Amino acid sequence: MYQAKAYAASSSSSRLAYTTIQRREPGAQDVQIEILYCGVCHSDLHQARDEWNSVMPTVYPCVPGHEIVGRVTKVGPGVTKFKAGDLAAVGCLVDSDRTCPACRAGLEQFCSNMVLTYNFPDKHLGGVTYGGYSDSVVVDEHFVVRVPANLSLAGAAPLLCAGITTYSPLRHWNVGRGQKVGVVGLGGLGHMGVKFAHALGAHVVVFTTSESKKEDALRLGADEVVISRNANEMQRHAFSFHFILDAVSAQHDINAYIQLLGRDGNLTLVGAPEKPLALSSFGLIFGRKSVSGSPIGGLAETQEMLDFCGEHKITADVEVIPIQKINEAYERMVRSDVKYRFSIDMASLKTE
């Protein structure tokens, strides 16, 4: 074991603050990574504040962070994919059973024995796993992915959650050239959805409630922008979409978007509104439409996504912050005051 620097919440109401945590020495299959950047996901805030108490109560101290990029500092003797000095990244998963049907299909995100990057029982050290708000992490190489050298590391970090969460359903539903694809909600997830759908060759329509986001949506890759409160504008697109990526985490009317889907069209939820949404059965029946959900992606697909980002020069739009600004960043995130993701420059942790 060795000590690593970290920022942790010590209770649901406390601000995140500097601390030190234990990390394991790399085992045979392990990769030790010096963390250079860590994206700030809304999940981090929910977990730190114990807002998911009913399903996943928080164990304190809690070190959030599952959008990790860095450089390999040491590898175990059995590691074949990485060597010291390589760029490497870790997302939401650090382990799974590797034997169940989901794992064998490369869909570790559905393994019932998966281990999340933070606040999950740690098989090695006991207690819970600690995430990426830290200067170092040790992870089995199967759960470590390569980062294309041409990408900004600060902008690459959010690809590990916001990126794969939007890329995976676009690929699962075969989005591509000749298709009309909608993106609802232009935040951390949505802005990645626009970039990916555009790069996959689709005609991309962004739905937004505010005229002020129009210009930015077009810059990100949208072909059209629809102000969702304008019923006439919505009606013009009735029955025309192949796929809609719904990245809104607040309550909203999904039926208004379902009616824009064409025959056999699908709307996939990646935001997760806390309360149930109202779903009209008629809207689904006439057109044989479907509503789905999708969580992150498997390791193979996460690597595919990063390679795709390398080819297409895609990163998240980020505002880089020092770790000392994390509490302020949380407050701004609650107000959606960020374009479009905070990325922590972990060099700032050296001075603690």
Place this chain on the structure above:
Amino acid sequence: MYQAKAYAASSSSSRLAYTTIQRREPGAQDVQIEILYCGVCHSDLHQARDEWNSVMPTVYPCVPGHEIVGRVTKVGPGVTKFKAGDLAAVGCLVDSDRTCPACRAGLEQFCSNMVLTYNFPDKHLGGVTYGGYSDSVVVDEHFVVRVPANLSLAGAAPLLCAGITTYSPLRHWNVGRGQKVGVVGLGGLGHMGVKFAHALGAHVVVFTTSESKKEDALRLGADEVVISRNANEMQRHAFSFHFILDAVSAQHDINAYIQLLGRDGNLTLVGAPEKPLALSSFGLIFGRKSVSGSPIGGLAETQEMLDFCGEHKITADVEVIPIQKINEAYERMVRSDVKYRFSIDMASLKTE
């Protein structure tokens, strides 16, 4: 034109009563059918009572009925599929534009110019189309299907709506051997879903609120019956279903069934609850599950379904009534007091 006998509602509050209506002489592509049996669908009642006023207001007199079987009495000179004396059937559609992408794909049920069997503008005679509560009907041969000779005609009639409505989603979602399939709601639709899922080789689980339906569900082809109010029994099936056919038209908790779906599982709604259903996004996200809707089926698939019924000796369980009992049958249908479909013996109309 010629006169046909029929039963019609003359207002939203009036009982159905005997009348006569005009039918066109068969044109070049038309088939004239002597109606022998007509199934009684819940839609008939909604339309007769103008309960869908906001979306499809009823024009009176209204002659319901879209589960029609009978014998061909005359064909136009261009007709190739039928000759006088053949058994024939007509379902919910009597016309479509035949040129749109949906029609070209054999999915006439999604044609935006389709003509329903009753209460839809009649291009030939003006006014609206009149359905199967009648002794005769004239329909373009493309919208007429063949009936296997080995089936009871009374039991075959409901296949034209209840049958295809349940067969189509089971086929669309590739239900078959090695799969675990649920059916929710054991009524006119649900009992057909059980028969089809069983004949397709799936392991069929029926969900019901009442212990009293258990025996009947097993007789119809269920392998297991789950009392849906028993939380422990439900929990035993968590995350295990490939597909669930939801044939409930009352308000109900679909999330309780979504949690029983395995990875990539689908729940398809074929009942159409009037008010929106509450949908938990978390339930869809963890498992990449989907909720769909599905309406009837295209003509090619309707024929495939009837041929499948011939091979597997499948018909609906019906209670045969004379047309003079139709108002009583409506009252009983509202109380779900029928196992599982009324089928009108149209010979009863001869005495009017």
